[in-house]
Amino acid sequence: MGRIVALPARGEVFADSRGGGRVLRASWHHEDGVVVLSLWRDQVCTGTVRVAADDVPALIAALTDGLAQGYAPGVAGLERSG
Template identity: 40%
Template structure:
């Protein structure tokens, strides 16, 4: 059996529920679309092709949903200082990744 590495420009999230479920995201630069596909085991169960505007809307809605999940747990979602600090940390990690160096331990 030959194992083919997953392409670097695609992302996969497996379901915490198990059952071999996963979501894969694949950019298609040539078509100007982003494909979100739903997998069960090694078979694609469904695909949605999003324009950049649709993908941005999805990201916005996911962000709003995450903010809603954070509030009941006592995680502050307001206040500029913590957000600015977190953004600076994310930007630092991205710079490290772009330079090809491994990120510092968390």
Template identity: 45%
Template sequence: MGELVPLPKTGDVFSDVRGDERTMRVTCHPHRGTVVVSLWVDKLCRASFQLAEADLPRLQQALLEMRFDQAAQVAESADRIEVTHAPEHPGGSDLPASA
């Protein structure tokens, strides 16, 4: 099992959209030169990733681009939505008239 360290003052906790007591913690550890992203279910850490401080600007940029790319994709998708319907025929239906 990994080393347990107290939650630093710099960081945040995010709730998973699926609920079920799932959270993601992001913490800064300047003495180690890392930012730690950890995935929790209730009070149990299920996974963690230690990001080097030098990679933090690249992660921040990737997150910003995702946000803007997502907004652009939503707008682009809305522009591409076409309503499909049966072609209109003069005189009404293609069904034979009943006698």
């Protein structure tokens, strides 16, 4: 089994909507010029992606655009309760 490394102070943890101990960890590594996105199940890292700092704005824009489109009026399959 691999060594478990604590999440750096410059990071966030996001729970998977499916539960089951799944989370996404996002941690900045400024010294390397990357943000690391890692997938965890309980205390085991199951995969990582190192995104170059220069590419992070495009990733954020893609997530923001997708979220905005998903809640646009008239989008099929999405209903808001008031």
